[in-house]
Amino acid sequence: MSTELFILCIAAFAAGFIDSIVGGGGLVQTPATLITLPEYPVATLLGTIKIPSFSGTAIACFQYAKKVSLQWKLILFMCCIALAAAMAGSYTVSMVSNQFMKPVIFCILIAVAIYTYSKKNFGTAVSKDLHPRHELWYSALFALIIGFYDGFIGPGTGSFLMIFFIAALGFDFLKASAHAKFVNLATNMGSIIYFGGSGHILYHFAIPMALCNIGGSFLGTRLAIAKGNSFIRVFFLLVVAATILRFGYDIFFKR
Secondary structure, three states, X not given: OOHHHHHHXXXXXXXXXXXXXXXXXXXXXXXXXXXXXXXXXXXXXXXXXXXXXXXXXXXXXXXXXXXXXXXXXXXXXXXHHHHHHHHHHHHHHOOOOOHHHHHHHHHHHHHHHHXXXXXXXXXXXXXOOOOHHXXXXXXXXXXXXXXHHHHHOOOOHHHHHHHHHHHOOOOOHHHHHHHHHHHHHHHHHHHHXXXXXXXXXXXXXXXXXXXXXXXXXXXXXXXXXXXXXXXXXXHHHHHHHHHHHHHHXXXXXXX
């Protein structure tokens, strides 16, 4: 095994573990891939890491489906919209700079971290009972936005999905994490369809990374189910803080 592949496999395992609990694995996997394989186009590297992301998320979905009560109609509805939006985002990323979006995301994440930390009951129990029509409209709009975002930029998608399911639909952390995985699976698939069709996937890196991502995802999902909402809440705060630092570095220090 080459040094490059070893580094990428370690990053993929860590990403799978983080993603399976609260999302945010892209904070590890994406920069590791960009740094380790600088000779390849960015679009090719983004396409390559979608394979391990999809594989690990699929394992997480399977495990959550066995343990958590899911709203399948809502999941299918959001997945269809998110998949199409992710394809559009992946197409757009090759033409438009994403730098202008980072300051906005940076501010939103800081607000989310402060709110989650200060509201001790945030995500600890199911807290809302929305009218089905309102739930449908909220879900459609967010699936469109998050799908495009994941195809266009990506880092933090799973965490943003959890925020939506908790803050807008009133899910607890465990239920939100489970539903977020299915929508994230659809956004990954949308990007794979575009990147794969345009020849932007390095399968000799993607397949070993996928196996490692699956291992991390299996371990992370079992831990999340066993530990429950309080554990996921703390892990969520840690990942959001790491995302803030990442975007802050990109905005203020990276040239």
